[in-house]
Amino acid sequence: MAQVERIGISLDKKLLGQFDKMIEQLGYQNRSEAVRDMIRDKLEAKKLENPETTAVAAVCLVYDHHETALSKRLLELQHSKHLQTISTMHIHVDHHNCLEIIALRGKVRDITQTADKIISLRGVKLGKVNMIATEDSHTHSH
Numbered sequence: 001m002a003q004v005e006r007i008g009i010s011l012d013k014k015l016l017g018q019f020d021k022m023i024e025q026l027g028y029q030n031r032s033e034a035v036r037d038m039i040r041d042k043l044e045a046k047k048l049e050n051p052e053t054t055a056v057a058a059v060c061l062v063y064d065h066h067e068t069a070l071s072k073r074l075l076e077l078q079h080s081k082h083l084q085t086i087s088t089m090h091i092h093v094d095h096h097n098c099l100e101i102i103a104l105r106g107k108v109r110d111i112t113q114t115a116d117k118i119i120s121l122r123g124v125k126l127g128k129v130n131m132i133a134t135e136d137s138h139t140h141s142h
């Protein structure tokens with residue numbers, strides 16, 4: 001584990017009360033873990049503001065497989081030269097609906113453009129993108 005430094009934070013009572021109530025509802029056992037997560041979340045959001053940041057994304061879609069042109073377009077978009085499709089998972093939900101989860105790696109700009117194109121395709125009923133920034137080197141240590 002990395003070196004740990006203790007810090008003190010001054011907060012007015014009302015704000016601290018609201019914070020404690022919120023983290024209790026979220027299930028946090030202590031304030032430190034909640035503060036750490038909030039800092040990470042903020043740092044992550046900041047990184048993703050830069051379109052040049054390398055990220056991995058999970059694009060989740062629900063679509064009607066009776067829209068025959070859609071599957072073809074989906075595949076074409078996944079073969080975009082700027083992006084690497086890491087994996088796709090396809091679940092047949094019911095007679096009409098398919099759930100597809102597409103994991104992509106690339107720059108935030110290209111991921112966002114491709115995801116927007118996918119989600120706006122005719123027949124896509126629901127689409128969401130979740131991204132996390134990654135190191136460019138594709139290596140990391142635990």
Ligand code: NI
Nearest residue numbers: 065091092098
């Ligand atoms: Ni299906």
